[in-house]
Amino acid sequence: MQNLFDLTGRVAVVTGSTKGMGLEMARALGASGAAVVVSGRDRAGAEAAAATLAAEGIAARGIACDIGDVDSVRAFAEQALAAYGRVDALVLNAAAGAAPGSLLAQGPDLFDQAMGGNVRGNLMLVNALAPQMVARGDGAILFMSSIAAKRGSAFLGMYSITKAATDQAVRSLALELGPKGINVNAINPGPVRTEFSREALWGNPEQEARLAAAIPMRRIGEASDVAGLAVLLASPAGRFISGQSIGVDGALSVA
Template identity: 45%
Template structure:
């Protein structure tokens, strides 16, 4: 095959697909929505504030893509059901579901974490993804397959003195996609996680705006910087496209090399 072969050119093409993105109004979710639209997908952009979603939709429309906005609080099962129904009513299918929305109401030691905050973290970061996956999977199976993508975090792969419960929820997401992969693989549905490191988003602002934390993370990251939202989006395009059709049950780490090890030696 030559580089100009149409099969090669279409490897990352999402034309004809419908992608649903939670937490799609800003940060990583926004970048995923924009890039999926750029690759041809029709995108349902969702978050709690529909006005913020509409701003992203307008960007997609201005670039010649197709998108709609839908308000959704992921902690409410009825909202997720309405989100799925909105996508099906508009386009009749969901090919890729990106579970990106998450919460972290507590920044500090786990010993000081209130029970209600723990419940909120687990409900929004794990149970909502479980709900949404089980809502979209049957329709995907009927249409011959699909892709479920959960945005996790390297917090689910390492301990933290300030993000303990959040890390627990993100580790649970990695197990969730393994279960989904096993349960739905025979119906050609793939389920995978993306685990970003520290990325310059509003969600992670408490980390990268703290000079001491930013200095340490930059020093201990082989690429010597934190990530940008758009640097995560390509993995979602890969997982939704033909390029990722043999990958399931996996976690793709995109962290600038943090988990590989620190380039600094004995520095404080």
């Protein structure tokens, strides 16, 4: 019987993958057999992450990519294709931090920064890498969204807007690319323990305890909790799942 989670011979690109959820997804995809392209804003960090995965027996390349810079995104796509000749799974994990606080206090520069890093850059990378998937009639595209896309927030309003836009991009791309054999989905994590979220979520033990108490599974997530879903959606096991925004949040979104 076919191993539905086998990614041998496939190539996965994971942006924002030098640490945290991105690195764990790259590790899981590589452990399932994929060759992996990892990225970060600087070349040294990307190459160091790739070296870490290579030491674990995973075929990995590190290439720099600033998701908020269109020229950097285009150059990254060209280098990823030059490295392996194809991309089968595109995981769009890189993001620009949207400024917290009142939407009434945020001007056009902050709006452009948030939308550029969380929406525009990802769509530009899809534009660059989806055509070779279309030509083969096969591929998987996975956006990193958030449960913030589905909930209002008086503190993270700008971030929520960018993630709601991400979920809508998934729905639209799924309709456009489905007939070409490509599935498009989003992962919507709840609170996850990463360096990115340390200050806001778990750096203070009392704050973490309060947050965990509000989550039905009584803990915040770990980066590895997201990785299995990425493998599912990139593998034959998830071939018929498309247009979905799937929560990984310990049931917080339904509490």
